[in-house]
Amino acid sequence: MTRRIRKRITAAAAAFATALTGALLAVGAPAPAQAAVPATIPLKITNNSGRSEPVYVYNLGTELSTGRQGWADANGTFHPWPAGGNPPVPAPDAAIPGPAAGRSLTIRIPKFSGRIYFSYGQKLVFKLATGGLVQPAVQNPSDPNRNILFNWSEYTLNDAGLWLNSTQVDMFSAPYAVGVQRADGSTSSTGHLEPGGYNGVFAALRGQSGGWANLIQTRPDGTVLRALSPGHGVGTGALPASVMDDYVNRVWQKYATSTLTVTPFADRPGVKYYGRVSGGVMNFTDGSGAVVTSFQKPDADSIFGCHKLLDAPNDQVRGPISRTLCAGFNRSTLLTNPNQPDSTPAGFYRDPVTNHYARAIHERMADGKAYAFAFDDVGQQESLVHDGNPLQAHLTLDPLD
CATH class of the missing domain: 2.60.110.10 (Thaumatin)
Structure with missing residues (x-):
């Protein structure tokens, strides 16, 4: 698998x-x-x-x-x-x-x-x-x-x-x-x-x-075959590695002075984690104030692939927080909603810096x-x-x- x-x-x-x-x-x-x-x-x-x-x-x-x-x-x-x-x-x-x-x-x-x-x-x-x-x-x-x-x-x-x-x-x-x-x-x-x-x-x-x-690939005769995902685009150099930097920088700046609240389990609304940026790192604490996991500022590859700096192990803490962050970065909802995940599609992909590949697909499904x-x-x-x-x-x- x-x-x-x-x-x-x-x-x-x-x-x-x-x-x-x-x-x-x-x-x-x-x-x-x-x-x-x-x-x-x-x-x-x-x-x-x-x-x-x-x-x-x-x-x-x-x-x-x-x-x-x-x-x-x-x-x-x-x-x-x-x-x-x-x-x-x-x-x-x-x-x-x-x-x-x-x-x-x-x-x-x-x-x-x-x-x-x-x-x-x-x-x-x-x-x-x-x-x-x-x-x-x-x-x-x-x-x-x-x-x-x-x-x-x-x-x-x-x-x-x-x-x-x-x-x-x-x-x-x-x-x-x-x-x-x-x-x-x-x-x-x-x-x-x-x-x-x-x-x-x-x-x-x-x-x-x-x-x-x-991202678009064609045959030698010009026939369009596919569009690569942006993660592969970054990996091959088709898409600039800095394509998400501006948005990430703004997110890090915002949560240096405010709190990002993540409620990762729909069936457990009482489980919440609180993210703040300090020393360039976003630390998440639980209700007692104890730090449960931390994230370095992610790059585009980490965001598009939901891996590397946004690795999501199959556990009950880091993985659920990471996948919530991954969705928020790809959909560009972290600046508009400090309570994540955001499940309102009308607000997805509205920032000029976003996953435009995902936006183009979702808009046409x-x-x-x-x-x-x-x-x-x-x-x-x-x-x-x-x-x-x-x-x-x-x-x-x-x-x-």
Whole structure:
């Protein structure tokens, strides 16, 4: 399981027990015995893209019962990866032929924590290193998948149910939505863009000064493939490393003379931490006045990645405070609201210095929900569906318009 998936399950399912452990739901009663999740469930993939190229689907991840990494075929049968090499060696072909335009295909997904990849026109290239699977990393110009149009969804299916989300944490590319059909027959879905939203995101980045247009990647023939996340943009030099400095400096200045109050648990409003900047460091104290954790002034990489100087361990103090700060920095709400987290989307991304990538995506989602950075689930802004006893999952490939 990747760091990003782990972060999202820690935060988005904070009301639930940790999904990786297969623990029971932590909000309310344990899942009833009659709602036991079967070994596999159907995933219906519908191709509404309007594109004529063949589609290839991959189900890659960690088998939760054993911890082994591998892939699942269309029937949901698990296949462990063979040993890798140094340099990495080609992985077995795990591609499942996807549905043609206007058609649907139903496969089965097992109790995994992993990703559903899909690509248009070409199969993806996966390799195995001695440490495991090498997944596509198109921020690297030499990645063999650099000129392929593809995307992925992330999911965990375990004894407590299904968590399935769309994601733009690494990149914004071929659009899709996710959904779940519940035991009573009702459905829930998220991830659809508004009409024209796909091209609208790229247009917004092109129109934003400061290097944001450099996040867009194209094929040699000029075809737009994706926009890298700003974290990858900083890492590759496409976006200036100083892009968030002005906002961070203003936050540090404000809380040198006032207090930032963080209430990280929605179900425990009495748990509060109080942040003040002293000696260039933001110290957080609990109700007794004891310092519980401290943060150095974060840079853009730490903010966009919700890591490094904003590291968020899976604990009950630093991690919850850090993810709240991460959301506040990305959404630029720390100056306008001293009580965090801020769960009012109307106030997000209003400062000229903000995560304009996340802003452009959220503004064009049909329901406003997205995973544009790792802790976008703070304040329930994430594009996630969950059910404790799913009948069927859905993945819908949408038009690139």
